[in-house]
C-alpha cells in the first residue's frame with residue numbers, strides 16, 4: 658500500500674512508520690515537528706519506500722500520487738504539550754482531521770484516526786468500554802485535547818456516513834517505550850529520567866490516580882490489525898492488565914533503575930481534570946481483532962529504561 662502518515666515523526670508515529678516499511682508498504686510521513694523530531698526517523702532516511710515531508714496538516718494537504726490509506730496521527734499528545742499549545746492542538750484535531758479526511762476522499766483511500774482514551778475524560782464508568790460516552794470538561798485544561806479528538810471522531814463518522822469513506826477509529830490508552838522525549842512531560846519518561854539523573858520523582862497530587870500502560874510494540878500490532886478489520890466505530894487499544902497508581906509506578910521505576918532519588922508529591926494546578934482512574938475494556942479488540950497485549954510492564958519498562966540510558 659502507499660500510505661500517508663500524519664504525525665509520523667512523533668514517538669508513536671515513528672514506530673508505526675518503521676513497522677509499515679517492514680511490511681513493504683510505502684510511507685509518506687507528514688509532520689510539522691512541533692512535538693515530533695526527525696531524529697525518530699533518522700534510521701529510515703534512504704530506505705526504499707520512505708518519504709518525509711515537513712508540513713503542518715492544518716494547511717491543505719497535497720499529494721501527487723495514488724494513496725491507499727491515510728493514517729492521521731498528528732497531534733500533541735502529552736498533557737504538557739497540549740496545555741502549552743492549546744490552539745494548535747484544537748486546530749490539528751479539527752482542521753487537520755478535516756484535511757486528512759479530504760485527501761482520503763479525493764484519493765478514494767481508507768482513513769484511520771488516532772483517537773484517545775481522553776475521549777472518556779475523567780471516567781465515571783470503570784473500566785471504559787467503547788459504548789461509554791465519557792465525562793469531559795469542555796473548558797478544562799485538558800479539554801483542548803479531549804474535545805479536539807472527540808470532534809475528530811465525530812468528523813470521521815460524518816465522512817463515513819455522508820461520503821462513504823472507509824474509516825477506522827482507534828482509542829489509544831497510555832502507551833510508552835523508546836523514543837519518548839526526555840522532557841516529554843508524561844509520567845513514564847519523566848519518572849525514568851528523574852530516577853536516572855538522581856532527581857526527585859514528581860508525582861502530581863497524592864499519586865492515587867491510575868493508568869493502564871501499554872508497550873509500544875503491542876499498540877502498533879493493534880493498529881495494524883485494526884487497519885485490516887472491517888469496522889468503523891471506535892476500538893480501544895491498551896493494556897488493561899497493568900492498571901497502576903502513579904505512586905506505585907514511581908516506586909517501581911525507582912526500584913528498576915536502582916535509583917536513590919526520592920518521590921515528591923506536588924500539587925499541579927494545570928491538571929485540574931486529571932482522570933482519577935483509567936483502564937481500557939478491550940473485549941471488542943479481542944473479539945474483532947484477536948488482539949492481546951503481550952509485553953509485561955516489567956519487560957517493557959526494562960527496555961525503555963535501557964533505551965533512555967543509551968540515548
Ligand code: UDP
Pocket residue numbers: 735736831842843844845847848859860861862864866868903928931932
Ligand atoms: N504524572 C505525575 N508526574 C509526572 C507526570 C505525570 O504524577 O511527572 C501523572 C499525571 O498527573 C497523570 C498520570 O501521571 O495522573 C499520567 O500522566 P501522563 O502525562 O503520563 O498521561 P495522561 O494519562 O494524563 O495523558
